Amino acid sequence: MTGIPLTLRAPAGEVALETNLMLAPIAGWCDLAWRETCRSFGGVGLACTDLLSPQGLLCGSEASIDLARTSELDRPICMQLYGGNAAVLADGARWCADHGATVVDINMGCPVDKVCKKDGGSKLMCDVPNTLRIFEAVRGALPDSTPLTAKMRLGWSEDDYERGVAGELAVGLCKLGAAAITVHGRTTEQRFKGDCRREGIRRVVDAVGEATGAHDGTTTGGVPVLGNGDVKTPEDVLEMLDDTGCAGVMIGRGAFGMPWVFRLGWEAQRALAEGRVPRDLEPSEDEKLDGVLAYFERMLEYRNEHYALHKIRQKISWLGKTINGSHCKPLKAGVQGAKTPDDVRAAIAAWRVGMPAGSGV
Ligand SMILES: Cc1cc2nc3c(=O)[nH]c(=O)nc-3n(C[C@H](O)[C@H](O)[C@H](O)COP(=O)(O)O)c2cc1C
Incomplete structure (x- = not known):
């Protein structure tokens, strides 16, 4: 399956993705600025918003609208909804389609109490027939041209895992028109x-393959399953594809310090399919710094100074892990101590000028 782009099918139409690699929703990380940053390095077939509250979107809450914000560069975009009320989710899904979503996803894997207590997230894995009814209502509310997907775990408990609940739910969803299923390879309890x-x-790939046929990248093949969990390198991408037979891979935390992991992962697949050595597409140190700066500028543009400063101070620890072989203490200290946007820019510029190659600073 390596190197085959994905096609997401809707009842009337389809969305062809350029690669089979997807940027995962990560609450607190995956805002528009981050999605554009990962996309700018290449290899991202589809990116997903953080989980969105349909009530928040429908009542125009500023926080929800900010999370759903997208742009022309941010295409194709999947908007992810959470909750357990079919009517509200259906209205929320229509809102997403009306506000730029290429694809809509229902979160069935979030383990957080706040979400599960409202019967959303991975609580949806606990009552398969009810979840299928919810999915059907949302599918019916969306335009026929918009693909609907679901992201799940391996079940709530070890018992669910043994009973193959994830496979049962995934097959049911596919029969109701799911365009793809993403599976994070842990249970909720884990x-x-x-x-x-x-x-x-x-096991989920096999169950879906048996029910819908193997996914082969065409418009007639089976429903694609995306594998997710602990993928951090291009080698991990190949192993996930090989070990699970999944059609594509979703990456979340692996991109924190390496937003170019998608381009490396896609190149690794192409090289394998073509029987050649992968080209070295690791960005130069200058490109990496350009990426950090552009990320910061995007946060300033899309949100505000307070948000951008707060986030870049947090995230430079992750981003710094791949700069100068992670030896970049002065850069991290400069950014973490920044009080104004110009301080961030100056810290990056100073590091760029003074960075001694392979210095181990
Ligand atoms: C801090 C954090 C926030 C997350 N937020 C979401 C979310 O909003 N929606 C979702 O479906 N999954 C969410 N996840 C799960 C990830 O999408 C992904 O399934 C998980 O991190 C495993 O993949 P990874 O090892 O590539 O990160 C979150 C994970 C983390 C660590």
């Missing part, structure tokens, strides 16, 4: 502990 269980993802 949260983020332990390793991602690729054998669990494979």
Whole structure:
């Protein structure tokens, strides 16, 4: 399956993705500025918003509208909704389609209490028939040309895992018109502990393949399943595809310090498919710094100074892990101590000028 782009099918139409790699929704990270930054390095087939409250969107809450904000560069874009009320989710999905969503996703994997207590997130894995009814209502509310997808875990509990609840839910969703299923290879009870269980993802891939046919990148093949969890390098991308048979890979935390992991992952797949050595597409140090600066400028443009300064101070620790082999203490200290946007710009400029190659500073 390596190197095959994905096609997401809707009842009347389809969305062809340029690659089979997707930027994961990560609440607190995956805003418009971050999505554009990852896209700017290449290889992102689809990016997803953070989880959005349909009530928030429908009542025009500033926080929700900010999270749903998109742009011409931010295409194709998946907007992810959470909740457990079919009518509200259906209205929310229509709002997304009306406000630029290329694809709409329903979150069925979030383990956070605040979300599960309202019967959303991975609580949806606990009552498959009810979740299928919800999905059907949302599918019916969306324009026929907009693909609807779902993102889930391997089940709530170990017992669910053993019983193959994820496969059962995924197959049911596909029969109701799901355009793709993403599976994070952990149960809800595991949260983020332990390793991602690729054998669990494979079980879902096999169940969906049996029910819908194997996905082959064409408009007639089966429904694609995306594997997710602990993918941090291009090698991990190849292993996830190989170990699970999934059609594509979703990457979240692996992009925190390496927003260009998608371009490396796509190149690795193409090279393998063509029987050649992957080209070295690791960005230069200058490109990496350009990426950090552009990310900061986008946050200033799309949100505000307070937000941009707060976020860049937090995120420079991650981004710094891949700058000068992670030896960039002065850069991190300069950004973390910044009080104004010009301080951030000056810290990056000073590092760029003074950066001793391979210095281990
Ligand atoms: C801080 C944090 C926030 C997350 N927010 C969301 C979210 O809003 N929606 C969602 O579907 N998954 C969310 N996830 C789960 C990720 O999308 C992904 O499934 C998980 O991190 C495993 O993939 P990774 O190892 O590539 O990060 C979140 C994960 C983390 C760590």
